[in-house]
Ligand SMILES: [Zn+2]
């Protein structure tokens with residue numbers, strides 16, 4: 001006696017979600033079919049819709065429904081400053097400090113050779129093109145102060161400085177091993193203002 | 200600066216999954232859109248398909264794609280014995296013992312007044328009708344030996360005995376607070392064989 005095929009398929013499909021193992025996938029499937037069919041329907045539609053309309057901003061690479069995202073399209077930002085972050089969440093955290101008035105580039109990840117995430121996966125060619133638009137003067141590296149974030153910053157700084165761009169790094173106001181997403185806004189503002197040139 | 204609407208909608212929709220809070224919903228959405236679009240597509244289709252085809256067996260109430268599930272349709276089971284379980288997982292665990300040769304009824308839950316789960320939510324009217332088919336002679340209560348499982352068994356036994364049905368309860372071979380899903384097959388077989396009449 002097994003679950004019906006369509007239910008087994010749902011359990012299997014739920015496992016594509018990070019952190020969801022066989023037991024919790026089964027629990028989720030039961031819950032959806034038994035107690036929240038409208039939620040399940042909403043999720044199916046949200047997935048379908050997001051896959052259709054969410055792409056990446058052609059300039060900053062963040063998630064966007066438009067070719068150019070609202071922030072890149074804004075005309076009140078300093079185009080000579082380009083801040084590089086790992087994830088959209090980091091961008092939003094930095095925006096909350098209201099200290100940075102430049103533009104962004106979102107890597108959508110960090111270098112992580114063991115997970116098969118190399119320069120291509122974090123879109124460094126797109127970053128190179130973006131940083132060399134002739135207007136950008138300084139690239140501010142705001143990757144996390146984790147081992148991988150540091151390695152990513154190092155790699156990018158070598159890449160950009162060899163092309164004559166000025167590169168800076170947000171100050172180590174963050175605690176060791178700290179992640180931007182989890183730090184308070186004041187510390188983050190300090191780290192931005194005290195950014196240092198990469199030698 | 201916020202995430203695009205379709206992404207926000209996806210994050211919100213993922214929260215219908217049990218145990219998924221705002222942070223993990225965001226992490227899941229990023230992961231799907233960034234690293235596993237085919238997984239996301241598969242999940243959307245699996246949800247859609249499961250909602251379309253998975254219903255409940257008209258006899259035993261378990262998840263089924265047919266009006267009568269394979270186990271209820273089998274002709275080699277004793278129709279005089281009806282075993283009541285909380286969830287399909289419990290049914291499958293009991294089947295693995297190969298001790299029980301009767302039929303099942305799956306409550307799809309347990310009485311839990313604080314969560315708004317009363318007699319109607321666990322389909323007791325359907326159980327009453329099923330147990331009074333004129334063929335069933337004994338109802339074996341195999342709900343968990345948790346507080347709620349015990350209360351459910353008590354409630355059902357009152358209901359059925361007042362209608363002249365013989366009711367038994369699987370033996371307390373399970374440890375206190377134990378759940379059928381997590382017990383070994385031998386203990387479960389023992390509990391089935393030593394089921395006692397409810398007085
Ligand atoms: Zn953009």
Ligand SMILES: [Zn+2]
Nearest residue numbers: 256259268271
């Ligand atoms: Zn059935």
